[in-house]
Amino acid sequence: MFSTSALVAGVAILVVLAAVAIFLVAESLPAFLANPADISSDGSGFWGLVGPLVFGTIWAAALALLISLPLSIGIALFISHIAPRKLAQGLGYIIDLLAAVPSVVFGLWGITVLAPAVQPFFVWLVDNLGWIPFFAGPVSGTGRTVLTVAIVLAVMILPIITAIAREVFLQTPRLHEEAALALGATRWEMIQMAVLPFGRPGLISATMLGLGRALGETMAVAMVLSPSVIISFALLQSQNPTTIAANIALNFPEASGIGVNVLIGTGLLLFIITLIVNSIARVAINRRKAFSGAN
């Protein structure tokens, strides 16, 4: 009885996954095969439209991760190894609470609070560090740029990464921590010798979960960014690349004919990108399995 229901559950997940994959492939095939002129007026075709979207998706997610990862590790270490127990507990609850905020709310916050707040800072960046291509002008007047989006995404993925990192750090065997301390390690050296290496596989998983959410995030990006289909590394200008998910959400209601197929095709690409990210994580974890501490 139990083994049958377990088998059914196992098969069900495969069926659902297959159904989604078949839907994506079947519906996006027309977009791959269509005449480029039918897809966009300038004749650049599917890839001309989708290339910037793929770039924007990865770019925004990578920026978010760059902001979020060091912060998350710092917070997790503070909670697990530095803060007094009461403070750590309170902080843990607050982080979990942050994870429960819906992304629409983060989007609203991004538009109404964050964008105006960071705009003067963006102006300063362009004025003083404008020679770095990332900070090249002209600066956006609204503050609604890809960097703002990245900050919103970073805040969104922060709780996921922090929560997992904290759990992983807390599981460092006391024996290993004491081994480091008994060798005369300071607390920070103990963290470097015992806690971080032990938590490395878990940290990679946490990062990938965060990255997965950042890649697929729709509402916050769609709300904050006024999209344009470009490839640009400039962080502070008013023209910004948008992401696949946000593009689908914004354009699907008005799409018709081949346009629908194109949007579904971009969805297929997002699916593939996420798959690749997960595979890379798995490879990274397996590569040093013997040193993982699991044996």
Add this chain to the structure above:
Amino acid sequence: MSKRIEINDLNVYYSNFLAVEGVSLTIEPRTVTAFIGPSGCGKSTLLRTINRMHEVIPGARVEGEVLIDGQDLYGPGIDPVVVRRQVGMVFQRPNPFPTMSIRDNVIAGVKLNNRKMSKSDADNLVEQSLQGANLWNEVKDRLDKPGSGLSGGQQQRLCIARAIAVSPDVLLMDEPCSALDPISTLAIEDLIGELKNEFTIVIVTHNMQQASRVSDRTAFFNISGTGEPGKLIEFDDTTTIFENPHVQSTEDYISGRFG
């Protein structure tokens, strides 16, 4: 290097709980001293005060003095980190760093002090320390393999190699053989006999045969009941303790009448 340890009228507390009361003893350089006694008598706690590892537990504190060659480990301005670099420790369960190779495990402590060590210096130190721990011949062909792949006894000798690689003055061992089989135990006991030529060794053990085999001096600790502090009952040459103890409770313990 090898140094004398003097413990003067030491009380150890965990918050308000007095775990060890009024211990005074002197441990000579280049000797092996065994701490024996029933569970909960504070012998491990006392051992940990010699390198301030008990401070890992919040609320732990001491009153009294622990002197190593006359220097008080609990004096003002003494950093526990510095103390632990002079007083090495081997734990009950082997604890090599699982994320490091055998080689990196050996030099882990040295790297804390001296990050830029030349490769040849490091190689020499690795060989010397592993030789010192009687492990070199077994692992010399797989120094870059993880330390967690070794057997329990080998892992424990790896931990000893790691502890002696930093050339400490004193080596503390907290029941180093309790998780090992008899053959591995014998290997560690032989090793202790060799190591005492260079280090002052203090070993906590539940195995009285082990205490009588490896140690020169033996300290017997006891508690009068649960919640009572542990006390030093008798401290003498190992042969005296085991053959002709002066205190009745020592004799009861070593002859197996209680504990």
